[in-house]
Amino acid sequence: IMNAFGLIQIGLILLCTTTTTSSLQCNHLPLQQRKVIENSLQLLDRMGKKFPQQCLREKKSFRFPEQVLKPRQKETVKIAIEEIFQHIFYIFSKNLTLAAWDGTALEQFQNGLYQQIEQLEACVIKKQTHYFRSKEVNRLKLKKYFQKIDCFLKDKQHNLCSWEISRAEMRRCLQLVDKVTRKL
Amino acid sequence: AGQTNLKSPQDIQVYVLNTNFTLRWNYTGNDTNVTFSAEYRFEDFETGETEWKELAGCQNVTRTECDFSSAITKYYDKHHVRIRAERREEVSPWSSIVEMTPYDIAQISPPGIELQSINGAIKIKVSPPEANQVQKMWIDCLSFKYNLVIWENSSNAEFRNRSIFPIDIIDDLAPDTTYCLKVQAIYPTDSKEGLFSPIRCVKTTHKAVNVLFCATNVSVIALNMKFHLHWNNKYKQHVSYNVQYLIGYLKKLYDDYSMKWLNVPGCENITDTQCNFSSIITATSGFFYLRVQAMSEYNKSCLSNEVKVDPLVTNEIGPPAVKVDISDVLLHIQISPPGGSENEVMRDHYDLSYRVLYWKNSSDNEEEIKTKEVKQTIGTISDLAPATLYCVKVQAFSKAYNKSSHFSKEECIKTPGDKILPLIILATFVTALFAVLLVATPLGFALYQAYNKIKYVFFPSCQPPLNIEGFGGQLFNSPFLSTTEEPIENCSIIETIITEEANQIDFKDYKHSKQSSRDSGNYSNDDDTSGSKVSEETLEKEIV
Numbered sequence: 161i162m163n164a165f166g167l168i169q170i171g172l173i174l175l176c177t178t179t180t181t182s183s184l185q186c187n188h189l190p191l192q193q194r195k196v197i198e199n200s201l202q203l204l205d206r207m208g209k210k211f212p213q214q215c216l217r218e219k220k221s222f223r224f225p226e227q228v229l230k231p232r233q234k235e236t237v238k239i240a241i242e243e244i245f246q247h248i249f250y251i252f253s254k255n256l257t258l259a260a261w262d263g264t265a266l267e268q269f270q271n272g273l274y275q276q277i278e279q280l281e282a283c284v285i286k287k288q289t290h291y292f293r294s295k296e297v298n299r300l301k302l303k304k305y306f307q308k309i310d311c312f313l314k315d316k317q318h319n320l321c322s323w324e325i326s327r328a329e330m331r332r333c334l335q336l337v338d339k340v341t342r343k344l
Numbered sequence: 345a346g347q348t349n350l351k352s353p354q355d356i357q358v359y360v361l362n363t364n365f366t367l368r369w370n371y372t373g374n375d376t377n378v379t380f381s382a383e384y385r386f387e388d389f390e391t392g393e394t395e396w397k398e399l400a401g402c403q404n405v406t407r408t409e410c411d412f413s414s415a416i417t418k419y420y421d422k423h424h425v426r427i428r429a430e431r432r433e434e435v436s437p438w439s440s441i442v443e444m445t446p447y448d449i450a451q452i453s454p455p456g457i458e459l460q461s462i463n464g465a466i467k468i469k470v471s472p473p474e475a476n477q478v479q480k481m482w483i484d485c486l487s488f489k490y491n492l493v494i495w496e497n498s499s500n501a502e503f504r505n506r507s508i509f510p511i512d513i514i515d516d517l518a519p520d521t522t523y524c525l526k527v528q529a530i531y532p533t534d535s536k537e538g539l540f541s542p543i544r545c546v547k548t549t550h551k552a553v554n555v556l557f558c559a560t561n562v563s564v565i566a567l568n569m570k571f572h573l574h575w576n577n578k579y580k581q582h583v584s585y586n587v588q589y590l591i592g593y594l595k596k597l598y599d600d601y602s603m604k605w606l607n608v609p610g611c612e613n614i615t616d617t618q619c620n621f622s623s624i625i626t627a628t629s630g631f632f633y634l635r636v637q638a639m640s641e642y643n644k645s646c647l648s649n650e651v652k653v654d655p656l657v658t659n660e661i662g663p664p665a666v667k668v669d670i671s672d673v674l675l676h677i678q679i680s681p682p683g684g685s686e687n688e689v690m691r692d693h694y695d696l697s698y699r700v701l702y703w704k705n706s707s708d709n710e711e712e713i714k715t716k717e718v719k720q721t722i723g724t725i726s727d728l729a730p731a732t733l734y735c736v737k738v739q740a741f742s743k744a745y746n747k748s749s750h751f752s753k754e755e756c757i758k759t760p761g762d763k764i765l766p767l768i769i770l771a772t773f774v775t776a777l778f779a780v781l782l783v784a785t786p787l788g789f790a791l792y793q794a795y796n797k798i799k800y801v802f803f804p805s806c807q808p809p810l811n812i813e814g815f816g817g818q819l820f821n822s823p824f825l826s827t828t829e830e831p832i833e834n835c836s837i838i839e840t841i842i843t844e845e846a847n848q849i850d851f852k853d854y855k856h857s858k859q860s861s862r863d864s865g866n867y868s869n870d871d872d873t874s875g876s877k878v879s880e881e882t883l884e885k886e887i888v
Contacts, residue, residue, distance in 0.1 A: 185746065195627070239533055274596055275654070281532050
């Protein structure tokens with residue numbers, strides 16, 4: 161119990177520091193986010209060439225849980241977007257030598273995502289845990305989705321086809337986020 | 345399954361740390377020779393609930409806790425766990441079911457820390473929880489943020505919290521002092537805070553003698569997306585500089601990024617204390633770190649502090665250019681966006697709007713300044729007073745970024761007024777006059793003619809002379825007037841006789857003349873009535 165109390169205290173301190181920063185520059189977040197996602201989609205295309213025909217048979221359906229982007233509250237959607245960006249950032253930080261993609265485009269892609277993750281973290285106010293519980297099922301589905309992709313890449317030892325399939329999947333994911341961001 | 349006096353276990357709790365699952369319970373009954381066994385089942389989103397299965401690691405345990413990490417693999421699914429006591433053949437009833445989703449209750453273990461005391465600062469290297477594990481609860485280790493708590497190892501020490509990167513330097517410390525610290529990992533999107541690492545204490549070294557030729561006061565000045573780095577150096581001679589940059593996200597990774605600093609093109613081996621690094625920045629490129637490496641003639645180098653650049657936030661918006669034009673009482677303003685019309689970046693990423701300030705520039709300076717906000721690069725101001733000098737200045741601003749530029753130069757223009765107005769009035773007057781004349785003259789003329797005709801018809805002013813009247817019909821009879829004159833002898837007209845006779849004849853003549861007017865072309869007098877003969881005679885008389 162003491163442990164928990166201590167954690168809550170630290171949590172409050174952290175929350176205070178995050179809320180003070182969020183009161184500063186968060187107005188530009190929607191505008192910047194739209195631009196970065198637009199740019200990220202372009203970079204994804206630029207990174208590699210057209211989807212190789214031979215990889216078509218290995219194509220797998222991952223089933224992105226679209227309902228995670230549909231809740232009525234803005235804050236919940238923003239947290240979901242932050243999580244999606246984090247997972248994509250993580251996936252693209254892995255061993256990409258076999259993918260043989262354009263390094264500069266990849267760097268810019270990662271840097272853009274990272275900036276958005278930092279902005280969202282500073283600006284989105286995360287309320288108490290009870291606020292989350294009702295939406296947790298969707299977020300767990302989201303984690304499962306990315307876990308599937310991670311496992312898929314590991315199983316295929318990060319070969320070219322597995323990377324190309326993942327890239328196409330991430331592109332689709334970002335497009336869904338793009339649609340939602342325009343409505344926010 | 346015989347008679348059971350055995351009580352079921354109580355207060356069952358599941359404790360999860362990373363992927364280590366521990367089941368704990370209380371047993372209030374007689375616990376001699378009692379063992380416990382647990383069962384579990386899980387609920388998959390797709391397949392639904394499974395059957396109860398034996399919980400590996402929690403079979404026939406004698407203590408009131410067991411480790412069942414090997415049994416659980418589906419961390420995102422809901423699990424049910426129950427346990428019962430056993431003694432030889434006796435089994436207790438199943439305990440109440442504990443429902444849990446592993447991920448939700450899992451706690452983050454402390455991260456690993458490596459410390460190094462260098463030059464009055466502490467270099468810290470953090471390794472993530474589950475660093476070398478194959479099976480992970482926290483698959484995405486890059487999402488961790490690390491919270492450092494540091495304090496001086498003295499009484500009444502202040503605890504300071506700060507967020508650190510996996511590889512970071514804590515340099516706002518006093519030299520030769522012992523500091524204690526602890527770090528926890530946080531998973532931001534889940535608002536999960538991990539356990540703190542054990543407290544570590546380290547003593548800072550003394551700060552090395554301030555290297556003279558290091559670059560100091562490194563700052564960024566950016567205008568219209570042109571980025572310049574400026575710095576100072578007390579030691580002016582024989583120092584060359586290398587400006588380096590680091591792509592922001594590299595600090596988030598666990599790899600050592602010290603080898604990943606790159607030279608800014610065009611700022612290698614320079615002697616100037618400034619650098620234009622616009623070539624590496626674009627509006628959507630994210631964060632960058634910049635530093636200056638100073639090199640002395642003795643091949644010694646010194647690195648400056650780092651500066652973080654967030655392009656659109658660091659950049660300042662320059663003033664726009666303004667052109668004014670006047671037409672009647674409308675003032676047209678043409679705005680050239682900052683950075684030029686070809687620079688789409690500013691407009692695109694800042695979503696620029698313009699604030700137009702305009703005022704009357706008259707001798708008394710009490711004129712109020714009016715404002716108008718426009719989104720396009722063309723604006724119009726109406727409701728202006730004529731013959732007044734108006735001045736305009738424009739400021740570009742971004743509502744989203746809460747940034748505004750300086751004002752543009754003032755542009756003044758005078759609204760058309762006195763000079764033209766009298767001319768207009770005169771012109772209008774003259775035209776009107778002309779128009780009136782144009783219409784009035786023929787009208788007047790026409791009226792005059794009409795008047796004349798009417799007057800002529802009803803009130804003829806031209807009376808034939810009385811003597812001619814006496815001749816009456818004869819002369820007027822014949823339309824054919826003889827031009828040959830009768831020889832005129834001395835004769836005089838006896839007015840008095842004629843007048844009497846004329847009076848008598850007057851009416852007759854009148855009648856006759858009426859009659860004769862019917863005749864046409866005939867000048868024979870054979871048809872004449874007696875009256876006419878009489879008149880002939882009288883005429884002859886007169887002539888003679």
